[in-house]
Every structure is written in C-alpha cells, then in structure tokens.
Amino acid sequence: MGLRTLQPRNWTPPKGYANGIAGRGTIVIVGGQVGWDERQQFESDDFVAQARRALQNVVAVLAEASALPEHVARMTWYIVDKREYLASLRALGQAYREIMGTHYPAMTAVQVVALIEDRARVEIEVTAIVPDPENSQQ
Secondary structure, three states: HHHHHEEOOOOOOOOEOOOEEEOOOOEEEEEEOOOOOOOOOOOOOHHHHHHHHHHHHHHHHHHHOOOOHHHEEEEEEEEOOHEEEEEHHHHHHHHHHHHHHOOOOOOEEEEOOOOOOOOOOOEEEEEEEEEHHHOOOO
C-alpha cells in the first residue's frame, strides 16, 4: 500500500489510530466533510449517523483521485460535543470499520465551539497518500 505506520518501540500501541504514518506518492487533501448528503441536506441530527455520512463523503471525494480508505495518512475530527463523541465510541467504531476498514491513520479529534453548518455535529478532513506505482510494493 505504500504507507508505513510509525510506532516508537517502547510506546503502548494506540487503539483506533496511529501515532504517525509515512508514505510516498500523490497527496490527496480532502476538505472538511460534514454529515449531509450530496444535495447538502442533513438526514439526521444523530452524531453517529452524521459521522457515518461524513466518512462516506470522505470516501467519495477520495475516489475522485483513485484513492482508497487505506491511503488515508491523517484524519482530523472536529466535534461540537466531547461527551457525545465519547458516549458514541462503540457505535462510531463500528461505523468507521464498515466504511474505512481496519486501517487506522494518524488521527486528531478536537472539540470546537461550533461548525459553520449549524446542524453539523462533526466535520472530518483527511490527507491521503496514493502510492506511486514503483512504491506500491513497500
């Protein structure tokens, strides 16, 4: 796949994310995706439903560059309610695995006061690295 997880030897392995990722190839940057559909309409105010849709939107944008979820090197989550996020971890993890698989990039989650879209509960941005053909065997 061309991406390599960076994990210091004496550190406890993280769960659900990587401390770092290294790779070489075409960089794909996906701007913040919220949990609305292709017509920019929210179908739910539920946090997990919006996160699921935001992840689906990320995958759709990645596909435009022939990138796959396993090419994601970095993911940032902007959430409006830390408690809502923490209370949803089990369902959120299930939704993540259904859409993104078991590849866990370097991740950051940040609680923000608000998002630009008033109904948005979460916004997700990613950076992916699509390996060059000569690097795909790494």
